[in-house]
Amino acid sequence: MTARRRPVPLAEEQPRGGASRWIARSLILTLVALVGLGAWFGGRSLLQGALGPRCQATAGGSSVDFDPEQMSNAATITALALRRGLPARAATIALATAIQESKLRNIRYGDRDSVGLFQQRPSQGWGTVEQILDPEYSTDKFYDALVKVDGWESGTITVVAQEVQRSAYPEAYADHEQEGRILASALAGHSPGGLGCRLNDAEREADVAMLGRLLDTEYGLEAKAGDGTLTVTGTSDQIASSIASWSVAKAVDTGITGVTVGDRRWTRSRDSSSWSWQTADDPAPAQQVVLHLT
Template sequence: MPTTRRRAPLAEQRRPRRGMRRLLTRLVLLLFVVAVVGAGVVGIRGLLHSFAGPQCRATALGKSVTFDPSQTAYAATIDAVAEKRGLPARAATIAIATAIQESKLRNLTYGDRDSVGLFQQRPSQGWGTEKQILDPVYATNKFYDALVKIDGYEQMRITEIAQKVQKSAYPEAYAEHEQEGRLLASTLSGHSPGGLGCRLKDATDGKPAALRSALATELGVTSSVKGTTLTVRAGSERRAWAAGAYAVAKAEQFGATSVTVGSRTWSRTTGADGWSWQAARTAVGKDTVVVRFAGAG
């Protein structure tokens, strides 16, 4: 009788060999370990993010820079004074970059020889008294007074400007902070709407009247206060974003819990949402800013 041979099973019908099964098992285990480790890293980053101290971030031109709230508040003053004086955005960029180089955006009571303040100006060199220089608004105005005397400063390299204004022995160092100055100036002046956000702890005390005074003194805009709400009619959309960014930058100081400009709102939080503006629950006019406080003190 003819012998009937059994056909070899098709490839998809064959059982995996032991070696193949082991390989698949190891691959599954490896993927599982990678997933667990990845989740752990994300979790750790989340924890670190949550427990990190208060921070502010300026984002413009596809780039970001981060400073603490105190530094950002001083940058807001420097930009606001430029806005009030009607100076171009380049002036604020130069001034902020200079303050980063000179004091790391701190209002220092000490420095080289008799240098003090944001720009490390010296009483002995005619910048004013020590008390005057330690007033950020005064110091900023004095810096701009010297800056505008330089013909063509808007087109000059910041190293040249630093040499002329600050009489620096290391003018090249200022160039390292030009991009940081530009990002802060762009967001604070409203040229990059919604580009500035701060992650902050809950406010314990709101000071709307103090913010109203600061807006008038530094930025030159008027506002009204009703209870725990401050309202600015800025006159233009960009100016509204400048006032809104100023309010966010000063939120740690004055206790603001939310800032609304047009259809966007910044809300105070310790999470990553504090770095961005969300759709407003109740929109306001494009040239209007509404700042809310938890409780006025």
């Protein structure tokens, strides 16, 4: 007689299938967790990038934003135009040119031997590499050439900038005229409170010596030291407004923590509130700008 095979109880069959399903579910949950974790870190990275140091200039209802390095260079270009007694149109042309040539970065490379903010070439008589890489020197050389162009005050930016630069792509300068206008208006003081920068906390004490040198070189002005402050007196309300915007743009280099002009104050911060100016608890006298160092 053939022996009957004992049927395997259902209870004995379940562990094998149940274990498989458990393993599969665990793998799926682990995979979902890893994907979610990756998305969180990726999103966090994007968020940190979006909320990183940034500067914004606003004039006439329009805004442009650049990183602090770019805005610091834009402030130098604009301040030197004012020191020379040139109208905002000069700064607009220079800024549009520098945006096209270097994206407002003081770069050490370019086409052939071109370097610096305006991609000036030592071989074409603009100066040595070291000189051209000094933003103040290269900007002054640009203005030296600009004011020699007939009709530069009213000529189209494409024609005027080309007369100075001799670019292979002169039409590109016009692409940045609007950006140049907004920057020039905010940084030259024609749009008071038009510039703010969202910055990380200062990593060191404010550099008073650097501030003094920059104010002297770029505005021809001296600052008076106080208790944790420097006070600069402008020659007009417009110049005071320009110095205030300039100081915000230079905060990334100098360690300034706040700026007061009139009844408005900018305070260094990592959040979006630092893009705008708030009511000052202690207003500054007319035409004076107070730079807070601590």
